[in-house]
Amino acid sequence: MVGAVVSANPLQLDVRSHRKCMLICCLITVASFQYGLDYALVGGFMAMPGFLQVFGYYDEIKRTWAIDPTVQQLISSLMTIGTFIGSLAVGPFSARFGRRYGLWAASAVNAVSTAIMLGTTNLGALYFARLILGISVGWFLTFCQVYVNEVAPAHLRGIVFAVYQSQLSIGSIVGASVDYGTHTWTSKAAYRVPLAIFFAAPTIQSIALFFFPESPRWLCTQGREEEAKASLRRLRNKNIKEEEFQAEFNEILISTRSQVEQNKKQLWVEMWKGTDRRRTFLSIAVICFHCANGSSWINIYTTYFLKVAGIGDAFAYSAMVTCMGLLGVFFSFLFVRKIDRRLILLVGVAACGLAQLGFAVAWSAAPATAVAGRACLAFTCIFTFFYVAYAPYAWLMGGEYPNNHLRAHVFGLATALNFLGNWLGVFTAPYFINPASLAGDRNMGKQEALLDYIWFGSNAILFLFTFFYVPETRDRTLEEIHEMFEARVPARKFKGYVCTSTQAMHHGTGKVGEIQELEDVSTAGDTKKAASTAGAV
Template identity: 75%
Template sequence: MVGAVVSANPLQLDVRSHIKCLAICCVITISSFQYGLDYALVGGFMAMPGFLQVFGYYNESTKAWAIDPTVQQLISSLMTIGTFVGSLSVGAFSSKFGRRHGLWSAAILNFISTAVMIGTTNLGALYFARFVLGISVGWFLTFAQVYISEAAPAHLRGVVFAVYQCQLSIGSIVGASIDYGTHLMLSKQAYQIPLAMFFVAPGIQTIALFFFPESPRWLMTQGNEAAAESSLRRLRNMNIDEAEFQAEFNEIKTSTAQQIDYHRGKHLWIEMWKGVNLRRSLLSISVICFHCANGSSWVNIYGVYFLTVAGVKEAFAFSTMITCMGLLGVLASSFVVRHIDRRVILLVGVGACGLCQLAFAVAWTAAPGTAVAGKVVVAFISLFTFFYTAYAPYAWLLGGELPDNHLRAHTYGLGTALNFLGNWLGVFTAPYFINPASLGWSAKYGYIWFGSNMVVFIFTWIFVPETRDRTLEEINEMFLPEKDIESEKEKN
């Protein structure tokens, strides 16, 4: 649906009036750069002789370096298990310490795990470092997304999440490009140089966070009204009209007070599953899990390896091109997100992703191992990546918009954890399907993910509500029973 949305957002509905907040949110989204970087770098390592000489083996029959499927699974999946553990702990940590301290803690874990990965030649130490890095990534992603959901003006949340996805795509491009530049090195530097990139983004964000305010909505849930007002003022431009500012702040204060009163003395992990919160939690978690249900995890992690075993020449070069298609996808969607409903973007994106998976599976079934089939695989993986990144940020966005302020970190953390659990399942099982030493399905693996995408499409059509340009307080009211809305109107 295209058209204006009637919203209670009291702020000016433009971009220029909110440059300061957008700049802060853009720095916070650096967290997703780290996630994209890991996907691209480690996926490339699986086909890199310098890495395989240390952690793989030489296959005498093929006269080439190879990697054991179990080692391949653990290197990739342990990071995903770590993200599951990290995301699951976000709710409890965030309730006590806030969003900024979560991002700082993620940076510390990142520095430790990266140092271990660069220095070790032991598989056990590598597995441990990958797990710790996963906890770091889980915290980076979840705390960053909760922060920008609560800080950005309602009409610009879609734009901010498009920037978030851009950072992820740029991380993937940087990772794929560095891998391409070092993959022919026959020493440990082939992977050590790319791994050093893990220090850059968290270092920048760690310093910047000293100058950024805590989330005003989190501060309000702590009962610190003065700090919340100060934080919101720091997020908005200095020349903001005072009436606009007070209208936004009062809306946050009133809605949060209502939510605090409702949840007082209750266990938040239990309240997520009661009354209207049950629907909100299930919707939020389901939409977040779209990311693991569409097949993006195996394409991102095993892209270079998959193209290599499929007989595609210049697999590293094509991998870089595919990641560039991802950036084009999110840039394209960023121009329309303020004018097109979230549901429409999700439906088009999910439907296109499913058809792309079906297309290269059919091509490989018809002409397995041929040059033509290889070109079709590259073409439709590129299109898949374009459409996935075009809708992916808005699945994250919806997941953060749907819970109330008090439960957001708990719900979002659980949803992100379950998404990464699904990613782990996809990453862990993919080698059984695509590795020639196992089933050797190659591109026919796409049949499974076509079916999964169709389930997601139907779910979106039936259950996902529209939230474009709604303030978080308006969205909270959307889910309230009618008697509670009337009660609140009488109080005011």
């Protein structure tokens, strides 16, 4: 699973030749900073006296500020519900307006929601702000990932998504660090100062977008082929060889024309037909790895749980856990271009499952003790390291599987279902970790351990699914991936498959008169392959 991949990518397979596109992708992935920032900030708010004095209550028995479990659930989960709603809207919005306008819209909604959270002391207004903030986050994440999937060179998509995850981890570190700096404040500024950071990343990205082109693949789906060619030229360095540029553009243009012809207007229906049904299911499954491995409760409730468990300086330890995630994604830079994505997923989910099991066993053996608390902290760090090391490539593969015409609809639906799963994790976690909830003080150890045993089981299922059903896509162009799915290639044979139809598209010089001839060659090749591989899984 480490050898070279057979690929029809016509571009130079280095980094230096694609500096310009890499810079554009890095600035686009600033959108993920916002998601990491929210997860870290809000988790810390629930242990801040300055926040609890406004939205919580004073516990006379324990002589400390606390928060009602229902309020805790709604503050955390309404943002996730918003991401669900926002992600579902990505397909229709993108089909009409494109990827760039989706990111601009996300910035506008973010500004409104942040302003409400800064100014209100009313729970209802806070709930509403959290909901629409979730819509903006869903748009940020989905439009960002669809865009970079479509513009990055095939051999560098892994690096781009590692950058995406590092931005998310940096956002989490910034959020945890700012929370640590303000958590002792007793005024409203304790949470308002961190909230003001929500304006930073969207502002930077909104300005940068004025200088970036629209996705050439999206423009091709709209029939705006000359604009698509101009867009692709802006994405590639000026010194690119003309034959390389024309080969890549021909590949995108011919394949996208074929995809548009197959998928007319009812895209919500077409994504469940023929070979697209397999691609849709795979995209949803792989993206939902993020909610199925137990990351939601660890990301949201780490600070709160450490404090309830009696571990001193919970805010500092929470920041340390977040730093472990950043180390994990930096570590992934070393192997993402050399190791197959299936292997990355297999090792990642196995390590996350074992970490959840270790957490459960330690807390079951000695609940609410200092030794168990330190062991659980160690397993949380291990989980975070491996989760963040593999997570970006699950997002990446989920965006690679759909065809160009259906990508926004499929990826938006998959992201929405992932956030729905996250919502379930976030909404139910307080019943396991909040002493004021149904768990009760004396059952906290048993309930906490039960939660992690459940997550261990779900990670085991993810491991088996990856081994049997997830195709390998490392270094493949999106058009090659389309050809393999159309030919019904079994998952275990993706790596060695030679995409002759895609290679045939490169031989034109980009002249208009040659495109139809190449399309005929491609169609004939696809028909022959489909017939020879009929019945393959």
